[in-house]
Amino acid sequence: MLLRLRSPSGSSSVSLDDSATLADLQAKVHELTAIATERQDRFPPRPLDSAASPESLLSSLGLTSGDTVVVVEAAAPAPAPAASSSASVPQKRAASPAPAPAARPAPAAPPPATRPAAPASAASSAPQHVETDGGFLVLRQVPDDNSCLFRAIGLVLSPGETDAAASLRRVVAGAIQADPDTYSEVMLGRAPADYVATILKPSSWGGAIELAIFAAHFATEIWSVDVQTGRVDRFGEDAGFDTFVLLVYSGIHYDALTFSFSPPSPSTTFPPPNLDFDTTVFPKSQSDMLDAAQQLVAQLRAQHAYTDTATFTLKCGDCGRALRGEKEAREHAASSGHTSFTEYDG
Numbered sequence: 001m002l003l004r005l006r007s008p009s010g011s012s013s014v015s016l017d018d019s020a021t022l023a024d025l026q027a028k029v030h031e032l033t034a035i036a037t038e039r040q041d042r043f044p045p046r047p048l049d050s051a052a053s054p055e056s057l058l059s060s061l062g063l064t065s066g067d068t069v070v071v072v073e074a075a076a077p078a079p080a081p082a083a084s085s086s087a088s089v090p091q092k093r094a095a096s097p098a099p100a101p102a103a104r105p106a107p108a109a110p111p112p113a114t115r116p117a118a119p120a121s122a123a124s125s126a127p128q129h130v131e132t133d134g135g136f137l138v139l140r141q142v143p144d145d146n147s148c149l150f151r152a153i154g155l156v157l158s159p160g161e162t163d164a165a166a167s168l169r170r171v172v173a174g175a176i177q178a179d180p181d182t183y184s185e186v187m188l189g190r191a192p193a194d195y196v197a198t199i200l201k202p203s204s205w206g207g208a209i210e211l212a213i214f215a216a217h218f219a220t221e222i223w224s225v226d227v228q229t230g231r232v233d234r235f236g237e238d239a240g241f242d243t244f245v246l247l248v249y250s251g252i253h254y255d256a257l258t259f260s261f262s263p264p265s266p267s268t269t270f271p272p273p274n275l276d277f278d279t280t281v282f283p284k285s286q287s288d289m290l291d292a293a294q295q296l297v298a299q300l301r302a303q304h305a306y307t308d309t310a311t312f313t314l315k316c317g318d319c320g321r322a323l324r325g326e327k328e329a330r331e332h333a334a335s336s337g338h339t340s341f342t343e344y345d346g
Contacts, residue, residue: 001058005032005069014069022061023054025069128264130296135261137292138278139248142255143270149206149247152256155271156245156280157218168214169200175213183209211235220281223290224249225297227306232290243281246293248300251307256280257293 003014003025014028026037052061063069129136142151147165154164161167173196176183180192188195188209198204215222215236221244222235228251234244246257258278265274282289300306314323316332323329 001064003063003069005029016058018059020058021054022052022056022058025058025063026054029069129260130292130299132259132292133288135259136263137246137289137296138258138260138264139296140256140258140272140275141270144253146203146205149210149254151270152247152254153211153214153222153245155256155275156247156258157214157220159271159275159280165202168210169202171217172196172199172206172210172213175217208233208235215239215241219243220245221284222247223293224254225290225293227251227297227300228308230294230297230301242284244284245281246289248293248297250300250305251312253307257289257296259289 001016001018001020003016005014014025014032016024016028026040029035029040030037129138140152140155142148142155145151150165150168154161154168158164158168176188176192176196183192183195185191190198199206199210211222211224211233212235216239219239219241221237221239221241223244224233224235224247225231226233226249233249248255248257258275258280259282260278264272311325314325314329315321316323316336319336321332323332
C-alpha cells in the first residue's frame with residue numbers, strides 16, 4: 001500500500017504492507033514527521049473513525065493505495081491515543097484508463113490568445129471566502145494567462161505539482177489520441193491532430209471537453225459553477241465517482257474553490273501559501289460545500305464579477321478595432337491574425 005503523506009514538514013510517500021494497521025501508520029507518521037502518536041490530528045473530508053482500534057487494518061478503515069493522508073500536530077495531547085486517528089481518507093486521485101465523453105455538447109478549444117483579461121472586479125473586490133460548517137470555502141484565484149482552467153484543475157487535483165498546466169495539457173492530448181472513436185472530428189469541431197497540436201500550446205484555453213477528460217482521468221466529478229447564471233455543470237456525474245471538486249466560471253475565466261479551517265491570508269502569489277492543509281476534494285455526501293459555493297457565487301454575481309461573452313466589448317490590442325462579443329473576436333482573429341484583446345466599457 002502506497003500512501004501520500006502531507007504534514008507541516010512537507011509531503012512524502014509512505015509504503016506499508018497491505019496488512020498494515022492504524023498503529024503501523026501512526027508509527028510511520030511519527031518516524032517521518034516527529035509528531036507523537038497522541039498528538040497526530042486528523043483532517044477532513046473523511047476522517048477515520050475516532051474510536052478505531054490501533055490494531056484495525058487500514059483496509060478496514062477505508063484506506064487504499066493511492067490515498068492522501070493529511071496530518072497536523074494537535075495543540076495538546078488527545079485524551080486517548082486510539083481516538084487520535086492520524087489520517088483522513090481524502091482526495092482519491094486514481095487515474096482512469098479511458099476518458100469519458102463530455103456529458104453535453106462542448107465547443108472546440110478556441111484560437112490562441114483571444115481571451116480578454118478577467119473583469120477587474122473579480123480580482124479586486126470579490127469576496128475571498130464564505131463561512132461554512134467548521135471552516136471556510138475559499139475562492140482560490142489563478143492567473144489569467146490562457147491556462148486558467150488547467151491551473152485551477154491542477155490546484156485541486158494535482159496540488160504541489162510544479163508545472164501542472166503543461167502536464168494536464170498532455171493528459172488531454174493523450175486521451176484524445178487514445179480514443180479516436182469518442183474524440184472524432186465531429187466531437188472536437190476540427191481534426192483531432194489539429195486539436196491536439198492546439199491544446200498543447202500554452203496560449204490555448206480549454207473547456208467542456210477538457211473537463212470531461214479530467215473527470216475521467218482523476219476519477220472525480222468536476223462541478224463548475226457559473227457566476228452569471230448559478231448553473232452547475234457536472235462532469236463525470238454518470239461514472240459512479242464518489243468525490244467531487246469545485247470550480248467557479250466567470251464566462252472567460254476559471255478559479256478553484258477549497259475548504260480551509262482558517263480564513264485565508266491575503267496573498268498575491270500562485271499557488272497560494274499553506275494550500276497543503278486545504279481540502280480540495282470532497283465526498284459526494286458533503287452537499288453543504290455546493291451550498292456554500294452557490295452563496296459565494298451569488299455574491300460575485302451581485303458585484304457583476306463575470307463577463308457575458310455574447311455582449312462584452314473588446315478592443316484589439318494590435319489595431320485598436322472595437323469588437324462586440326466572442327464571435328466578433330474570433331472572426332477578427334481568424335481574418336487578421338491579431339491575438340491581443342482587452343475588455344473595455346463600450
